[in-house]
Amino acid sequence: MKNTVLNFQKAKKDGQKLTMLTAYDYSTAKLIDSTGVNNILVGDSLENVKLGYDDTISVTMEDMIHHGKAVCRGAKNALVIVDMPFMPYQVSVEKALENARCLMKETHCQAVKLEGGKSVCPQIKAMVDAGIPVCAHLGLTPQHINAFGGFKNLVFVYLFKLFDVVIITRTR
Numbered sequence: 001m002k003n004t005v006l007n008f009q010k011a012k013k014d015g016q017k018l019t020m021l022t023a024y025d026y027s028t029a030k031l032i033d034s035t036g037v038n039n040i041l042v043g044d045s046l047e048n049v050k051l052g053y054d055d056t057i058s059v060t061m062e063d064m065i066h067h068g069k070a071v072c073r074g075a076k077n078a079l080v081i082v083d084m085p086f087m088p089y090q091v092s093v094e095k096a097l098e099n100a101r102c103l104m105k106e107t108h109c110q111a112v113k114l115e116g117g118k119s120v121c122p123q124i125k126a127m128v129d130a131g132i133p134v135c136a137h138l139g140l141t142p143q144h145i146n147a148f149g150g151f152k153n154l155v156f157v158y159l160f161k162l163f164d165v166v167i168i169t170r171t172r
Contacts (some may be wrong), residue, residue, distance in 0.1 A: 061084075
């Protein structure tokens, strides 16, 4: 039976353990799916792992759609979450919504994932209001590596951002 966002939410509420692995292609997704893993992430880390780049900021919507389609075809039961790449959601709420819709429609994934803190809360709200499930990546955000001078500095910054998001989401 296909895992859904509602199954994910219920499992979390009931304190059940959830499993997630990353896949970038059909055969890996099919293998992961056969093990009973609940969720599969199509991560922008494909830039490093599969395409040989030094960071994740070069990945495009087209890359994510291509790999997302393959993973969704291989995952018959796992809920598939596809990363939104760097910049297609930061520009504006409208552009974020347009790109999230495109990612969902083209790949047939069950949710999108984006990085950020309070600066992307309006985008998250717009997506959720439009019926697009969102997995918000809080904490260490590799897409922001250049803004903070590398991963070492990023580790010190993320705790403060996480605290801001917790305060914002609890007041809504």
